[in-house]
Amino acid sequence: DGGITQSPKYLFRKEGQNVTLSCEQNLNHDAMYWYRQDPGQGLRLIYYSQIVNDFQKGDIAEGYSVSREKKESFPLTVTSAQKNPTAFYLCASSILGGGSTDTQYFGPGTRLTVL
Amino acid sequence: QQQVKQSPQSLIVQKGGISIINCAYENTAFDYFPWYQQFPGKGPALLIAIRPDVSEKKEGRFTISFNKSAKQFSLHIMDSQPGDSATYFCAASKSSYKLIFGSGTRLLVRP
Numbered sequence: 001d002g003g004i005t006q007s008p009k010y011l012f013r014k015e016g017q018n019v020t021l022s023c024e025q026n027l028n029h030d031a032m033y034w035y036r037q038d039p040g041q042g043l044r045l046i047y048y049s050q051i052v053n054d055f056q057k058g059d060i061a062e063g064y065s066v067s068r069e070k071k072e073s074f075p076l077t078v079t080s081a082q083k084n085p086t087a088f089y090l091c092a093s094s095i096l097g098g099g100s101t102d103t104q105y106f107g108p109g110t111r112l113t114v115l
Numbered sequence: 116q117q118q119v120k121q122s123p124q125s126l127i128v129q130k131g132g133i134s135i136i137n138c139a140y141e142n143t144a145f146d147y148f149p150w151y152q153q154f155p156g157k158g159p160a161l162l163i164a165i166r167p168d169v170s171e172k173k174e175g176r177f178t179i180s181f182n183k184s185a186k187q188f189s190l191h192i193m194d195s196q197p198g199d200s201a202t203y204f205c206a207a208s209k210s211s212y213k214l215i216f217g218s219g220t221r222l223l224v225r226p
Contacts, residue, residue, distance in 0.1 A: 004158075031212050033212075040124075040218070040219070041218055041219070042121075042204055042216035042217055042218045042219055043159070043204070043214075043216045044216075045213060045214075048212060048213070050212060058213070090158050090159070092158075094212065096212070102212065103149070103161050103164070104161075104214060105161070106151075106158030106159050106160065107158050108157055108158050109156070109157065109158050111156075
């Protein structure tokens with residue numbers, strides 16, 4: 001059963017804590033992405049990675065960190081420096097075939113709530 | 116210049132009617148325009164996509180119309196069904212891996 005899995009589905013964090021969101025894909029895709037979605041808004045890019053051991057900041061990287069030690073895994077850490085972390089976090093992946101027609105496939109998301 | 120503006124914010128359509136969602140962009144370097152469908156609590160799923168070398172693309176009840184000179188593209192859902200009720204996002208990219216998303220349109224199809 002191929003696809004993108006994210007865990008946990010729901011996550012609660014106390015202020016001042018770091019939390020890590022998991023994203024795994026078995027599609028053999030080269031690129032992986034993290035987006036943040038706030039109510040009534042579009043998706044904003046946090047980080048993306050095109051190859052193992054390399055990643056780039058997106059539009060809203062402050063307060064977040066990532067790693068890409070394996071092709072199939074791209075965990076996102078929400079640090080205590082992120083002032084407003086409550087949101088729906090989406091992971092995506094795509095094949096890198098050259099050009100902009102590489103479809104991004106999304107996981108089911110993790111809803112993070114800061115208590 | 117990186118923005119993609121989407122309208123309307125919400126849309127209510129009767130079953131069997133046509134749903135139309137519009138997007139506009141500024142950056143003429145954009146060359147890939149996908150539409151995503153998202154149900155509550157789920158990740159977005161690709162619905163249909165178009166490149167600027169064609170003016171229209173149809174897949175079943177879903178059609179993208181593309182107007183390169185006006186820098187606009189739209190999604191038409193024919194014979195709208197209650198199961199189409201979801202949030203729809205347009206997006207654009209310019210030969211890169213970064214999609215720029217519109218703000219979304221919440222569609223409600225009444226029975």
